[in-house]
Amino acid sequence: MSVSRTRRNRTRRVRVGTTAIGGKEPVRVQSMTNTRTDDIRATLRQIRRLEQAGCELVRVAVPDHKAAAVLPKIRERTDIPLIADIHFDHRLALAAIRAGVDKVRINPGNIGSRQKVKNVVRAAQDRGVAIRVGVNAGSIEKKVLQKHRHPCAEAMVESLEHSLEPFEQLGFKGVVLSAKSTSGPDTIEAYRQMAKRWRYPLHLGLTEAGLKFEGAVRSAAVLGVLLNQGIGDTIRVSLTGDPVPEVVAGFEILRALGIRDHGPVVYSCPTCGRTEVDVEKLAREVSRAVRGIDAPLKIAVMGCVVNGPGEAREADFGIAGGRGKGALFVRGRVVRTCASHRITGELVKEMLRARNA
Ligand code: SF4
Structure with a gap:
């Protein structure tokens, strides 16, 4: 903490x-x-x-x-x-x-x-x-x-x-x-x-x-x-x-209020007509997956690859969901895309890699 x-x-x-x-x-x-x-x-x-x-x-x-x-x-x-x-x-x-x-x-x-x-x-x-x-x-x-x-x-x-x-x-x-x-x-x-x-x-x-x-x-x-x-x-x-x-x-x-940090925080977009994945489900999955990590990281879960990374530029890590696949991004820059079912695991790997670097 x-x-x-x-x-x-x-x-x-x-x-x-x-x-x-x-x-x-x-x-x-x-x-x-x-x-x-x-x-x-x-x-x-x-x-x-x-x-x-x-x-x-x-x-x-x-x-x-x-x-x-x-x-x-x-x-x-x-x-x-x-x-x-x-x-x-x-x-x-x-x-x-x-x-x-x-x-x-x-x-x-x-x-x-x-x-x-x-x-x-x-x-x-x-x-x-x-x-x-x-x-x-x-x-x-x-x-x-x-x-x-x-x-x-x-x-x-x-x-x-x-x-x-x-x-x-x-x-x-x-x-x-x-x-x-x-x-x-x-x-x-x-x-x-x-x-x-x-x-x-x-x-x-x-x-x-x-x-x-x-x-x-x-x-x-x-x-x-x-x-x-x-x-x-x-x-x-x-x-x-x-x-x-x-x-x-x-x-x-x-x-x-910017008074204290406490472990990672998961932000997620409100979804809109461009949303291509179940953002709520994905955000819950990501929240569960990062629970054990104690660094005060900002993680964004966004509903589309078009605006997601740009909208979440302030986040340390993020996922932008697409149809059947998603993009993984680090500080607003897409680093790779992978199948939807693997995206949360890839995100955690990326976070651990950054922590151990
Ligand atoms: S990130 Fe994409 S899906 Fe989510 S609200 Fe913004 S434009 Fe809509």
């Missing part, structure tokens, strides 16, 4: 296990398992799939003591920076910290008294564990919500400010902040205000973004605005279903 650009050093760097968030660190991509955490095998299997997709931090839900009890076993079997997601019961946060997680996510608004929050902060301080203080539009402190009448950006930031008091009183340095909403404009405004006000690293996300396609598009629109302004130190694209596409979408957002 390569990093094409580092970000401005505006936030404080917070260590999370073997990685770090904020400061000059690249924007980290994270996700969350959706298995029952106490199903250790299923949870570990999903963590491994997320890791293979490039996920850099994984959060697991800790809804009860049964889930908290298996955390030491999960910790033992994975090195990925592990985050425990806690609501309502501060004892679960204490158990997670004892189990060796690297970060806990709490919403101080629902964790109980200030004393309980302080107990969690002290335990985290002792063990070098980070804490994400996360406020959601649906969990704004009651009196703040009454003042603002509805869950707007200002209300989320004010609620966050109150939540931060015990952390600041104890001089806790491992804070990461988030304020999520299903409203794009509220999310953007809240993070803009947070970025002006604090130097804590910011975890970006749109809550309950939706199904794979809709959720990825909504997240890209909102997170893109913020990231392009240099706001955001780690992202999670929340999607309903298998979490692996969250990681893919996260890296695609960063790549589209």
